[in-house]
Amino acid sequence: MHLAPFDPYKQSGFLRHLVIREGKNTGQVLVILVTRTGELPDCVWLAERLIEAVPELTSLWHVENDQISDVVAFERKHHLLGKTFIQEKIKNFTFKISPQTFFQPNTHAAELLYETIMSFAALSGSERVLGLYCGSGPIEIFLAQKAGMVHGIDSNDANITSANDNCRTNQITNCTFSAGLVEKLLKNVSGDYELLVLDPPRGGLSGKTIRKIIETSIPRIIYVSCNPATLARDIKLFADNKYSLKNVTMVDMFPHTGHTESVCLIEKA
Numbered sequence: 001m002h003l004a005p006f007d008p009y010k011q012s013g014f015l016r017h018l019v020i021r022e023g024k025n026t027g028q029v030l031v032i033l034v035t036r037t038g039e040l041p042d043c044v045w046l047a048e049r050l051i052e053a054v055p056e057l058t059s060l061w062h063v064e065n066d067q068i069s070d071v072v073a074f075e076r077k078h079h080l081l082g083k084t085f086i087q088e089k090i091k092n093f094t095f096k097i098s099p100q101t102f103f104q105p106n107t108h109a110a111e112l113l114y115e116t117i118m119s120f121a122a123l124s125g126s127e128r129v130l131g132l133y134c135g136s137g138p139i140e141i142f143l144a145q146k147a148g149m150v151h152g153i154d155s156n157d158a159n160i161t162s163a164n165d166n167c168r169t170n171q172i173t174n175c176t177f178s179a180g181l182v183e184k185l186l187k188n189v190s191g192d193y194e195l196l197v198l199d200p201p202r203g204g205l206s207g208k209t210i211r212k213i214i215e216t217s218i219p220r221i222i223y224v225s226c227n228p229a230t231l232a233r234d235i236k237l238f239a240d241n242k243y244s245l246k247n248v249t250m251v252d253m254f255p256h257t258g259h260t261e262s263v264c265l266i267e268k269a
Helices: 043-053 107-121 138-144 157-169 182-188 207-216 228-239
Strands: 015-022 029-035 057-064 076-082 086-090 093-097 128-132 149-154 175-179 195-198 220-225 243-251 261-268
Touching: 043 057, 043 076, 086 107, 093 138, 093 157, 107 138, 107 195, 107 220, 107 243, 107 261, 128 138, 138 149, 138 157, 138 175, 138 195, 149 157, 157 175, 182 207, 195 207, 207 228, 220 228, 228 243, 228 261
Parallel strands: 029 057, 128 149, 128 195, 149 175, 195 220
Antiparallel strands: 015 029, 057 076, 086 093, 220 261, 243 261
8 A cells, every 4th residue: 555645835645644542551552544535545454454563453543634734633534443442541540532532642641740730739528620621531530539529621522522431431420521612611600619720732821711710719720731831921910810829840741852741739819
């Protein structure tokens, strides 16, 4: 099989990306072939060869993407082989990872990250916790062990589907999730939350989101960030509104690179 590589400058070729996701603690492997629009030739032959070469292959997908930008966009996806997802285990929990699901790529560092969040949260068992940009819900599920109630919000429907599945799989009954834009759903936040957990994308928080958060008057915030620049920008905006930085630590989520994951505890004065 020969698939011509995609040239983003000439907008020519067929094969755009090969995405491999692995459960480090389960050994399960999910493979995604991202191409331009078109039929993937010899799918059966390809699947058989991949199984021979990688017996751990659990899920195989073909994604068609004609966007000009060189990102992995799931315009059309086709399940080719095995299960539709893989699973990963962290501590006593099992998490479902689908092609579009956000999940930390470094399982061992993620375990340290979640333990750090638990330590910063210092929950006693009765607190109401709100999680924004929750992804597939691992932070919220970890916190649910020691919280009274946890609710997570994410704009990606696939993430919320996985998050709800993860709750059922792990028999977590005090954790719920909603799909939608954070800026819009924050308008409907009701009840007294004692803790807010933020894990936004690299761009950080919009000014509108920060204003909505400040309006909720949630006294304690744990901010998880993979971008120190936007983190510093956002913390300054919180500081300008009577919040103060109480603790910060780094997790080496991406070894041998210049990137790191930061965890900050912010409290209202």
